[in-house]
Amino acid sequence: MRPMSLPVGLPALADSDLVGQIARILMQAIVQGRLPPGSKVVEAGVARELGVSRAPVREAARLLEKQGLLVASPRRGFFVRKLEIRNIDEIYDLRLCIERHAGVLAARNLTPQSREVLRRQIDVLHKTADLDDPARQVEEDYRFHRLIFEIADNRRLLRLFDDLAAELRMVIGLIGRLYDDPHEIARTHEPLLAAIEAGHPERITAHVDYHIGHAWREVGKLVRELTPPGGNSIASPSGILIPTNGVTV
Amino acid sequence: MRPMSLPVGLPALADSDLVGQIARILMQAIVQGRLPPGSKVVEAGVARELGVSRAPVREAARLLEKQGLLVASPRRGFFVRKLEIRNIDEIYDLRLCIERHAGVLAARNLTPQSREVLRRQIDVLHKTADLDDPARQVEEDYRFHRLIFEIADNRRLLRLFDDLAAELRMVIGLIGRLYDDPHEIARTHEPLLAAIEAGHPERITAHVDYHIGHAWREVGKLVRELTPPGGNSIASPSGILIPTNGVTV
DNA sequence: CAAGATTAAAGTGTCGACAATCGACGATTA
DNA sequence: TAATCGTCGATTGTCGACACTTTAATCTTG
Numbered sequence: 001m002r003p004m005s006l007p008v009g010l011p012a013l014a015d016s017d018l019v020g021q022i023a024r025i026l027m028q029a030i031v032q033g034r035l036p037p038g039s040k041v042v043e044a045g046v047a048r049e050l051g052v053s054r055a056p057v058r059e060a061a062r063l064l065e066k067q068g069l070l071v072a073s074p075r076r077g078f079f080v081r082k083l084e085i086r087n088i089d090e091i092y093d094l095r096l097c098i099e100r101h102a103g104v105l106a107a108r109n110l111t112p113q114s115r116e117v118l119r120r121q122i123d124v125l126h127k128t129a130d131l132d133d134p135a136r137q138v139e140e141d142y143r144f145h146r147l148i149f150e151i152a153d154n155r156r157l158l159r160l161f162d163d164l165a166a167e168l169r170m171v172i173g174l175i176g177r178l179y180d181d182p183h184e185i186a187r188t189h190e191p192l193l194a195a196i197e198a199g200h201p202e203r204i205t206a207h208v209d210y211h212i213g214h215a216w217r218e219v220g221k222l223v224r225e226l227t228p229p230g231g232n233s234i235a236s237p238s239g240i241l242i243p244t245n246g247v248t249v
Numbered sequence: 250m251r252p253m254s255l256p257v258g259l260p261a262l263a264d265s266d267l268v269g270q271i272a273r274i275l276m277q278a279i280v281q282g283r284l285p286p287g288s289k290v291v292e293a294g295v296a297r298e299l300g301v302s303r304a305p306v307r308e309a310a311r312l313l314e315k316q317g318l319l320v321a322s323p324r325r326g327f328f329v330r331k332l333e334i335r336n337i338d339e340i341y342d343l344r345l346c347i348e349r350h351a352g353v354l355a356a357r358n359l360t361p362q363s364r365e366v367l368r369r370q371i372d373v374l375h376k377t378a379d380l381d382d383p384a385r386q387v388e389e390d391y392r393f394h395r396l397i398f399e400i401a402d403n404r405r406l407l408r409l410f411d412d413l414a415a416e417l418r419m420v421i422g423l424i425g426r427l428y429d430d431p432h433e434i435a436r437t438h439e440p441l442l443a444a445i446e447a448g449h450p451e452r453i454t455a456h457v458d459y460h461i462g463h464a465w466r467e468v469g470k471l472v473r474e475l476t477p478p479g480g481n482s483i484a485s486p487s488g489i490l491i492p493t494n495g496v497t498v
Numbered sequence: 499c500a501a502g503a504t505t506a507a508a509g510t511g512t513c514g515a516c517a518a519t520c521g522a523c524g525a526t527t528a
Numbered sequence: 529t530a531a532t533c534g535t536c537g538a539t540t541g542t543c544g545a546c547a548c549t550t551t552a553a554t555c556t557t558g
Contacts, residue, residue: 017323018511044539053513054540055304059311066315074266075519075540090405093354094347097406101346156339157346160409265518267541293509302543303510324510324549 022050022060027166030069030080031173041070041078067166083171088223091171092216095164098157099145099212103204105152107196114151115197121147122189129182137182138172144189148196171219175226179218188214271299271309279318279329280422290319290327316415332420337472340420341465344413347406348394348461352453354401356445363400364446370396371438378431386431387421393438397445420468424475428467437463 026046029035041061043054050057061078064070070078081087106114121144128140142165149158172179192211195203275295278284290310296303310327313319319327330336355363370393377389391414398407421428441460444452 016511040539042539055512058540059511062308062311076521077540087405090403093350093403094405094409097350098343098346101342105342154339154342156336156343160343265541289509291509304542307510308541325551326510 018052018056019059019063022046022052022056023063025050026060026064027069027170030064031170033174033176035080037080037082037174039080041080043077067163069166069170081170083174083223085220085223088171088220089216091164091167092212092219095161095168096209096212096216098160098164099148100205100208102149102152102154102157102161103192103196103208104201105154105157106148107199107201107204109151109153110196110199114147118144118147118151118193118196122186122193125186125189126183129186134178134182137178137185138169141185142169168219171223175219175222177222179215179222267301267305268308268312271295271301271305272312274299275309275313276318276419279313280419282423282425284329286329286331286423288329290329292326316412318415318419330419332423332472334469334472337420337469338465340413340416341461341468344410344417345458345461345465347409347413348397349454349457351398351401351403351406351410352441352445352457353450354403354406355397356448356450356453358400358402359445359448363396367393367396367400367442367445371435371442374435374438375432378435383427383431386427386434387418390434391418417468420472424468424471426471428464428471 026035026041035041043057043061047054047057061070061072065072065078069081071081072078121140125137125140125144128137131137146158146161146165149161152158188211192204192207195207275284275290284290292303292306292310296306299306310319310321314321314327318330320330321327370389373389374386374393377386380386395407395410395414398410401407437460441453441456444456
């Protein structure tokens with residue numbers, strides 16, 4: 001028998017993907033608030049609770065670290081990232097930056113097909129708005145924006161968006177409620193799509209600025225409400241390696 | 250009197266950072282071409298050769314994966330990332346995107362002090378140009394751009410730049426020669442700084458576009474020269490795996 | 499002789515264990 | 529009393545081992 005060529009509609013091999021499962025479980029626990037920001041994630045504890053060894057737990061933690069949900073402190077362990085206002089601002093600032101870029105690229109690559117896909121996703125947004133399911137609404141919102149990145153056709157950029165989205169999902173999850181009226185959210189996507197269809201870079205960036213900036217302000221407001229004044233975070237190390245054993249600066 | 254703990258000139262505790270050391274060693278091997286793109290990195294082999302166990306090697310590999318030098322394929326191991334033209338283009342495209350943004354932010358935050366730091370780094374670039382030390386030249390070049398990101402004062406953005414720089418360093422290392430005249434490189438930084446000092450977003454982005462775009466084209470040209478026509482990649486970098494001909498040298 | 503089946507080797511995923519290290523608590527001292 | 533130093537428990541860093549999967553080599557068989 002042939003090795004059976006690639007199953008294209010990937011059925012999610014999640015059966016034997018232990019670290020993936022653990023990562024998902026941890027992520028759930030974080031966004032559901034069972035692991036509050038700043039709390040320590042003890043490898044052995046998680047391992048015992050899940051009936052596995054520490055190795056996969058460790059790898060899962062590293063995965064979540066890459067996504068920004070955890071921060072690692074050498075010899076101290078993993079901690080759930082605290083959401084400072086500063087982090088929120090930095091994330092949204094970066095998102096603004098890449099979303100502008102993606103918008104312009106998407107406009108350049110836009111085909112009738114991809115245009116139709118975007119339009120349909122806006123319909124989905126409108127439909128979802130009636131469901132009173134905030135999590136679903138947020139998810140569909142991200143899906144729209146992700147489509148723009150897919151059309152932009154830069155995998156590196158798409159990966160970055162996914163990372164940012166994971167962090168923002170944590171933020172949203174912790175806030176616990178939607179940051180705006182769902183119908184309003186759905187509506188604000190339309191001028192953005194229109195700008196992309198028109199293909200004028202300035203209009204695109206302007207609309208992205210408006211759209212993302214709005215979410216930024218709303219989320220910032222809510223986070224500021226929820227954050228106790230003495231909130232302090234654990235610094236992310238950002239230890240990046242430089243080849244020629246040069247100093248990191 | 251305050252306790253005054255921290256000794257100011259702290260000498261980097263990195264002594265017992267085993268995974269960091271291993272990561273550096275592997276990175277060296279990669280950029281020096283001893284581990285050619287596409288080759289397999291066998292955990293046990295590296296571990297035996299370095300006299301350590303597989304665990305820290307694994308972690309080091311994950312670190313390098315995060316930086317994009319390795320790609321992981323479940324149950325198959327780590328491979329040195331192949332540099333396709335497409336990857337180069339995507340990386341430079343993203344770099345262009347964030348470097349514009351950082352430039353504008355830096356201009357907004359610019360102080361006489363930070364301005365002076367940038368100016369001094371350009372001097373360093375000129376001095377280094379005489380040394381005939383390509384690696385050093387590249388390093389000082391990155392340092393200049395990194396300074397811009399530091400001044401921009403968005404840690405998330407800075408981290409992203411470091412990641413991209415690590416990938417680009419690999420590219421440069423593999424190309425083996427500098428992509429341009431060192432003096433020319435030093436000179437082209439001056440109008441960029443001038444634009445930042447002037448603080449006009451349009452001028453900044455224009456100069457960034459010119460500056461980065463130049464490097465982009467040069468690197469692209471060299472990579473295209475060096476790449477055999479049948480170059481194929483092993484996996485897309487985001488954890489989603491696309492099995493292809495797993496050439497292991 | 500080539501294509502498929504079979505077997506052997508190599509290598510990753512996971513495990514449990516041990517030593518080194520960190521943080522907290524309490525004893526000691528000025 | 530307050531600060532410093534040691535001690536102890538908890539937790540990470542690292543190790544070697546084993547099972548299962550993948551890859552390579554060998555053997556059938558038409």
